Amino acid sequence: MQYEAIRVEIDAAAHLATITLNRPEKLNSFTRAMHTQLHAALDEALAAGVRALVLTGAGRGFCAGQDLADLNLEPGASTDLGAVIEEQFNPLVRRLQALPLPVIAAVNGIAAGAGANLALACDIAIAARSASFAQSFVKIGLVPDSGGTAFLPQRVGMARALGLAITGDKINAEQAERWGLIWQVVDDAELLAQATELATKLAQQPTRAIAAIKRAMRASTTHTLDQQLDLERDLQRELGNSYDYAEGVQAFIQKRAPRFEGR
Incomplete structure (x- = not known):
């Protein structure tokens, strides 16, 4: 099936699906339509009987989180952010966590805001050496969402979690690996091949x-x-x-x- 903002490739022989966030001109930031398409893509992959999944992004970014242009920012009539979280991001995080198969994030560039936490919601995150992670919420007066306040302390400890969340500072992939935020860093040119190799191996496991x-x-x-x-x-x-x-x-x-x- 074809989607405007999502690309799905299914390797039936390897029991593997690769889902690519496909709004590269917007650093794959999420709109309502993109959420709907991603859930449809996950349905498609499960219906095909895949046993492992790779999630990545097109272009120079993995995901920049919420596309602010998809929100109403007019004073007095602004979009209810709680509703956006409840209806869009929380169901996605819960679904990724509950999928009955291994999910690998192949982080190919900037992963910011909800995009960073989308990668952390996957079971294993592999990042290109040029990738980076930023809990950028505080820079627009918000709290980390999409599981960020749970994933960060679990993975890096409270001191580093608070530091990342309160400053909003960006860290590179190698620092993320040293801190235990992600599983592995690989050379940029090898990212998708390494993620696919791991997913193919896991698809053959119980x-x-x-x-x-x-x-x-x-x-x-x-x-x-x-x-x-x-x-x-x-x-x-x-x-x-x-x-x-x-x-x-x-x-x-x-x-x-x-x-x-x-x-």
């Missing part, structure tokens, strides 16, 4: 287990130890009855490579 790992890791931020132990028990019981567990055990016994199917 993706049902990967979905359970995502769920358990994210639950740990609000669970007590007892709650987390119970969740691990329940997930292990469920996965212990799966095809992939049986296949993995048989492959180990037979000293061969497993053939996982994500079920």
Whole structure:
């Protein structure tokens, strides 16, 4: 399917989808229409049975967050930003976090505001060496949204999270990697190839287990130890009855490579 602001490529043989934010002239900043198209693209990818997803941006930026031109900024009649968050960004972040497959952000340039937190909402973020990240909300009198106030302290600690949020300063990809904000930095020319290689590898893994790992890791931020132990028990019981567990055990016994199917 064709979308104006989103490009979708599905490799059926590799069970892989690559979704590209495609408003390069606007640094892939979001409009209402772009949100709708991205959800449709995710629907398309899931319907195709993909088992891994790469999210990237066209041109010189990954995503600059919200396109302010899509908002009404007239005093007394300005757009309700809470409604924009509730109706557009929050559902997207929740969906990316809950997708039953690995999601890799390939950050190809500036990731600013909600665009930075969109990358952090993915399971693994790989950045080009020339990429940068900025929590630019404070520069227009706002608070980090799209999960920023959760993702930042979890990944870099409170001191650095507050520093990034309060100053709005931009950090480069190598600093983001050193701080643990992202998984890996690669040379610009290798970004999409490296992200695709990792996604292709993960698509061959037991993706049902990967979905359970995502769920358990994210639950740990609000669970007590007892709650987390119970969740691990329940997930292990469920996965212990799966095809992939049986296949993995048989492959180990037979000293061969497993053939996982994500079920």
